[in-house]
Amino acid sequence: MLAVHQLTYQYPESSTPVLDNISFAVQPGEFVSLIGASGSGKSTIFRLISGLAEPNAGSIKIGGIQEKNRLGKVALMPQKDLLLPWRTVLDNILLPAEIAGRPKEEATRQAQEWIIRAGLSGYADAYPSRLSGGMRQRVSFLRTIMTGADVLLLDEPFGALDTLTRQEMQAWLLSIWEQLGKTVLFITHDIEEAVLVSDRVLVLRSGDNCVDVPIGLGRPRTKDMVFTPELAAYRQQLTHMISGRERE
Amino acid sequence: MLAVHQLTYQYPESSTPVLDNISFAVQPGEFVSLIGASGSGKSTIFRLISGLAEPNAGSIKIGGIQEKNRLGKVALMPQKDLLLPWRTVLDNILLPAEIAGRPKEEATRQAQEWIIRAGLSGYADAYPSRLSGGMRQRVSFLRTIMTGADVLLLDEPFGALDTLTRQEMQAWLLSIWEQLGKTVLFITHDIEEAVLVSDRVLVLRSGDNCVDVPIGLGRPRTKDMVFTPELAAYRQQLTHMISGRERE
Amino acid sequence: GGGSQTGPAKQEGAQDKPKEKLTIMLDWYPNAVHSFLYTAMKKGYFAEEGIDLDIQMPAETNDPLRMAAANKIDLAFTYQPAVAIARSEGVPVKSIAAVVRHPLNVVLVPKNSSIHSPKDFAGKKIGYPSMPLDEVNIQTMMEKDGADFKQAKMTDIGFDIISALATNRVDAVIGGYKNHEQILLDKKGFPVRAINLSDYGVPDSSELVIAASDKTIADKKDLLARFWKAASKGQDYVLNHKQEGLGYLLANEKKEFPLEKDVEEKSLDILLPLMNEQGQSFGTQSADQWTKVVEWLKKNKQVKPDVKPEDCFTALP
Amino acid sequence: MRRKAYTYWPAVVFFVVLLVAWEMGVKIGGVPSFILPAPSEIIGGLIRYSSELFGVHLLATVEEMLVGLLLSILLAVSLSVLMFFSPLFEKMFYPVLIVSQTVPLIAIAPVFALWFGYSLSSKVAVVVLISFFPLVVSLYDGLKSGDSEVVDLLRTFGANRVQIFWKAQVPMALPSFFSGLKVAAVFSVTGATIGEWLGAEQGLGYFGRRMSSALRADGVFASVLVLSLLGVLMFTVVYMWEKRMLKHK
Amino acid sequence: MRRKAYTYWPAVVFFVVLLVAWEMGVKIGGVPSFILPAPSEIIGGLIRYSSELFGVHLLATVEEMLVGLLLSILLAVSLSVLMFFSPLFEKMFYPVLIVSQTVPLIAIAPVFALWFGYSLSSKVAVVVLISFFPLVVSLYDGLKSGDSEVVDLLRTFGANRVQIFWKAQVPMALPSFFSGLKVAAVFSVTGATIGEWLGAEQGLGYFGRRMSSALRADGVFASVLVLSLLGVLMFTVVYMWEKRMLKHK
Numbered sequence A, B: 001m002l003a004v005h006q007l008t009y010q011y012p013e014s015s016t017p018v019l020d021n022i023s024f025a026v027q028p029g030e031f032v033s034l035i036g037a038s039g040s041g042k043s044t045i046f047r048l049i050s051g052l053a054e055p056n057a058g059s060i061k062i063g064g065i066q067e068k069n070r071l072g073k074v075a076l077m078p079q080k081d082l083l084l085p086w087r088t089v090l091d092n093i094l095l096p097a098e099i100a101g102r103p104k105e106e107a108t109r110q111a112q113e114w115i116i117r118a119g120l121s122g123y124a125d126a127y128p129s130r131l132s133g134g135m136r137q138r139v140s141f142l143r144t145i146m147t148g149a150d151v152l153l154l155d156e157p158f159g160a161l162d163t164l165t166r167q168e169m170q171a172w173l174l175s176i177w178e179q180l181g182k183t184v185l186f187i188t189h190d191i192e193e194a195v196l197v198s199d200r201v202l203v204l205r206s207g208d209n210c211v212d213v214p215i216g217l218g219r220p221r222t223k224d225m226v227f228t229p230e231l232a233a234y235r236q237q238l239t240h241m242i243s244g245r246e247r248e
Numbered sequence C: 001g002g003g004s005q006t007g008p009a010k011q012e013g014a015q016d017k018p019k020e021k022l023t024i025m026l027d028w029y030p031n032a033v034h035s036f037l038y039t040a041m042k043k044g045y046f047a048e049e050g051i052d053l054d055i056q057m058p059a060e061t062n063d064p065l066r067m068a069a070a071n072k073i074d075l076a077f078t079y080q081p082a083v084a085i086a087r088s089e090g091v092p093v094k095s096i097a098a099v100v101r102h103p104l105n106v107v108l109v110p111k112n113s114s115i116h117s118p119k120d121f122a123g124k125k126i127g128y129p130s131m132p133l134d135e136v137n138i139q140t141m142m143e144k145d146g147a148d149f150k151q152a153k154m155t156d157i158g159f160d161i162i163s164a165l166a167t168n169r170v171d172a173v174i175g176g177y178k179n180h181e182q183i184l185l186d187k188k189g190f191p192v193r194a195i196n197l198s199d200y201g202v203p204d205s206s207e208l209v210i211a212a213s214d215k216t217i218a219d220k221k222d223l224l225a226r227f228w229k230a231a232s233k234g235q236d237y238v239l240n241h242k243q244e245g246l247g248y249l250l251a252n253e254k255k256e257f258p259l260e261k262d263v264e265e266k267s268l269d270i271l272l273p274l275m276n277e278q279g280q281s282f283g284t285q286s287a288d289q290w291t292k293v294v295e296w297l298k299k300n301k302q303v304k305p306d307v308k309p310e311d312c313f314t315a316l317p
Numbered sequence D, E: 001m002r003r004k005a006y007t008y009w010p011a012v013v014f015f016v017v018l019l020v021a022w023e024m025g026v027k028i029g030g031v032p033s034f035i036l037p038a039p040s041e042i043i044g045g046l047i048r049y050s051s052e053l054f055g056v057h058l059l060a061t062v063e064e065m066l067v068g069l070l071l072s073i074l075l076a077v078s079l080s081v082l083m084f085f086s087p088l089f090e091k092m093f094y095p096v097l098i099v100s101q102t103v104p105l106i107a108i109a110p111v112f113a114l115w116f117g118y119s120l121s122s123k124v125a126v127v128v129l130i131s132f133f134p135l136v137v138s139l140y141d142g143l144k145s146g147d148s149e150v151v152d153l154l155r156t157f158g159a160n161r162v163q164i165f166w167k168a169q170v171p172m173a174l175p176s177f178f179s180g181l182k183v184a185a186v187f188s189v190t191g192a193t194i195g196e197w198l199g200a201e202q203g204l205g206y207f208g209r210r211m212s213s214a215l216r217a218d219g220v221f222a223s224v225l226v227l228s229l230l231g232v233l234m235f236t237v238v239y240m241w242e243k244r245m246l247k248h249k
């Protein structure tokens, strides 16, 4: 569904490449997490895949096709919420539907349902300046979901949420993923979260290729799995991998 | 050091109070975490304490004194990084020193040391637009530390950091706290983090007073304590408290 | 234009004739000197000649001449020396009739001023409405009076002849008329004295003439002749019925700008003797006057030596 | 800080004080009233000439102004949009734009008259010439300075340039646009007045100019007063519109 | 999208095309050269009158313009700052500001002359009157529309109003300020010209007017050309300065 091959990228303003010869692939319907140290280039990978930037070398295939213009092919939830301050919560969420030219009524109905699911009922007509950090993040998440794209690139979607809300959002994301057969690439700094939700975890280390760790936990995942020793083991392994210690 | 008494607050645009009759106190040199659901009013408490907003009822004492103008008395790290885009990383960090009128040279030396400690060496002269999310958060953190205030209000300071960087920053924060005898009030959505670093955890629930949970773990805290059963117990207890389940 | 077809015009029974359009631009805002035009229009004299006259006001002193030369309008009220200067600059216009046959332009000074004759201009600020011609006027006057022109501080005062003097920004001003600006200043409580140009060597000239481009003169000879016939009839009427003639002017202006009747009355009293010459029909131009004016302009290097007085004007048949 | 409802009394008080000082200054200081009449005389003039002022000239000026301002907005919007979408057009056109502003009107007045005659269109042209420059500059700068991250977000949604323009760049440019529109609205009054100097048979500027040539200062300042009120009204209308459009702030 | 170095050739090509079209239009279309001379004649005029144009009048106009623009900036900055810090002052002053823009210059020219005489100051006053309005509006709007969260951050650092102003509000207002300054710089040329109509003994506007009354269109347009170049130069200087100041973008 998504294949990244020998990707190299360097910001024009910068002197060394952020990404150097990175390759990985995500199968249709897979749920893959991307973890790595802060500044290792996770968000940059998303910029490249979504088509906001072009790699200096390497190829990106979406659905098996290597397209020149990838914009609009995948749904990107950026790390910053980037809510449009002049639009209400509902109108922010409706933005992708508007752009796709989808019938307004149906989109509105769907958006309103999701606003309730995300615990934002009563805020549909509020402007973003009135929301808390976590609420803004949820709005941004809903907006991404509303694109209806098959591939979701989520950049720390639940980073600002408390445990409970986060669990609810995770469960919901997993249900959407399963029911609608979406493909998800998920950036998180929370290794536990990565293990809990993913089929595989990709560990990105700057100046290095990324390491692929399949997660052998059954589905459906429940939040109580957090306390299982298997998960704890994955967690420790991944923690060490990020810090580069497993190679010593 | 910090005493909040029967605080009530309602945003002018809103119809119900966010905070209703909240009271708590933080002793000098204490490290206290504040947790609660997204939208429960954590950031609002910080706005009130720092003096950006005035409570509708109740009192706030800092260092035993109930001052009218609390601005500049405590250091607030806001949830959004709010870096000034026209200033380089170094100049952003130097901002509080400039405002306090501290000698530039000494402040610059200190800032540069800290830039290195925060893993940002080489970025001192970069503009914020060139930083990753986690790097921006670290700059914002450094800027807060540079105020030199005795009371630190940190709103999700490490929310965008990977585990390793986060652990380093936590350890560093704890060392500053211990060595310089700072008082810290710490908002996080990561209960594990709250337990690991704090003397006490305050759980905020909307429309309710906050509950105080002392953490009986010894000091110094190390990152390996995460795997101890005591911590796991605290974690489960707090998780249930946020969701309101422990009252049933 | 449309307005001229209604009212009195119809009474004269000339409505069936197909009308030709003719545009004329005034030298200034409508004032007593233009009474003959409004009278002829209201009495239907133009309609009788098959003329639909459109009267326009200028934006700037030189607009009438320029617009006429560019054939944007047919006729222009302008100043006699201005026509010669225009020809010298290659602007193809000719005067077709003299309206005011003698100067009105004077140098105005406050009544209590220490300036009594042109030699007193030395060291003083003389305001002029951005016409190079006025510099020659002042120069001629001062030299005649035995002073050095370089000693006068010539100051361009733009549009406002009156208020420049009234605010004491200048010590004297040239370009105001003795039948208009002088009367107005006196009336408004700023008494002034006038110094006549012709008393100090400036040749007698026609203050106002009507000019047209060479092309218009060639193409519309008959129309222009008919125009002047009607205009002369209007002037005759004004001569014989001063009050009524003035009334047509005032009535025409009423809606947009109320003219002051007493000022215009005094103005017309001064004007009429200068407009008609005993034994000559209205508008007749003097070849002798043209020659003197052009010679004087040549002497002062305002026109090139090859300008011929006889090219500057033409008589209507 | 600035949340309170806009109250008018300080302006009113200030104006009253100003007027009283003016009245006193003129009456006591002995400024000749044909140069600067006292406020009371101006009000007198306003009443004396009210039928001409309001019956004929105000309407003429308002027409020139509104037609001109509307054209300005149309022109400024189209030009900014064109320049924004086409860097080539921008490079070709921006210099011409600046040149158009520096050409002294009095110099090209004959050219204007030649092209437009002394009709409504010549005054409208002056209004446009004067008021579209602040509009173009502010709108274009506003469009250019929009947040590029928001634009990127819309691009990932597959938005085309037109959609990005309408849904992100235009809203982000609105504050700047309104800054320019406020200036342009006020300048449209000036433009109409200047247009009337360049040849007119009616309008408040024409009226004032003739009054001035007749040394009737009360009439001059009566027309100035009406013009000023017109300017303040135009500004207020734009200000209100801005408030409505940017209410999310 | 807009990263490439600013190249001038499209403007140059466009201008050349324009000039050729103009030359042809005048020569073939039979526009009388005393109204609109051909570019070649204008260049001729520029050469013929170069000693007066560059020796005397250019300097005079540049002086009026620069002094006026500088005063405008000073005035606009002080007024915006005052209005920004004191809502009372704003309410008192903003209406006066707008009124000041709508008063037709021709009407108050005598008053101006009464106060300033026919010296440099009267022209400077006109420049100020014309160029400070776009500056004030854009600077004040820029200050008001700054991000309040950033301001709040500085407040928590204990910054006083002056510090907040300099370290947050001014930088945030800069883009808007430069928009206004670009307009003001160009308008300062117009202002100087208009100032010179109202009475002058030198300056490009004065020169052009005299040439116009002498029916010498080549001289008129030669001065127009110099004025336009001056305007373009002023704009470019501000544009360069803006680029330098806002380079973090």
Ligand SMILES: Nc1ncnc2c1ncn2[C@@H]1O[C@H](COP(=O)(O)OP(=O)(O)OP(=O)(O)O)[C@@H](O)[C@H]1O
Pocket (backbone or CB within 6 Å): A129, A130, A131, A132, A133, A134, A135, A160, A161, A162, B011, B012, B013, B014, B018, B036, B037, B038, B039, B040, B041, B042, B043, B044, B045, B079
């Ligand atoms: N400016 C505002 N105007 C009106 N309501 C506001 C405003 N800011 C916040 N609120 C409301 O106050 C409530 C608490 O917000 P606050 O930002 O304090 O939450 P929080 O506990 O920090 O949440 P999070 O963990 O998501 O950051 C929310 O319901 C929010 O909608």
Ligand SMILES: Nc1ncnc2c1ncn2[C@@H]1O[C@H](COP(=O)(O)OP(=O)(O)OP(=O)(O)O)[C@@H](O)[C@H]1O
Pocket (backbone or CB within 6 Å): A011, A012, A013, A014, A018, A036, A037, A038, A039, A040, A041, A042, A043, A044, A045, A079, B129, B130, B131, B132, B133, B134, B135, B160, B161, B162
């Ligand atoms: N616009 C830019 N110009 C130059 N360098 C950039 C730019 N954006 C990011 N970088 C650099 O690229 C590197 C990777 O950034 P990126 O945002 O991809 O990191 P990340 O893995 O998402 O980090 P985080 O977890 O902190 O969000 C960083 O070192 C950053 O400084």
Ligand SMILES: Cc1ncc(C[n+]2csc(CCO)c2C)c(N)n1
Pocket (backbone or CB within 6 Å): C027, C028, C031, C061, C079, C105, C129, C131, C133, C134, C174, C175, C176, C177, C180, C181
């Ligand atoms: C009533 C009346 N007043 C003034 C003038 C203007 N004017 C008189 S002479 C002259 C030329 C140069 O001095 C100009 C412009 C006029 N035409 N009619």
Ligand SMILES: [Mg+2]
Pocket (backbone or CB within 6 Å): A042, A043, A044, A079, A155, B132, B133, B134
């Ligand atoms: Mg990132």
Ligand SMILES: [Mg+2]
Pocket (backbone or CB within 6 Å): A132, A133, A134, B042, B043, B044, B079, B155
């Ligand atoms: Mg918060």
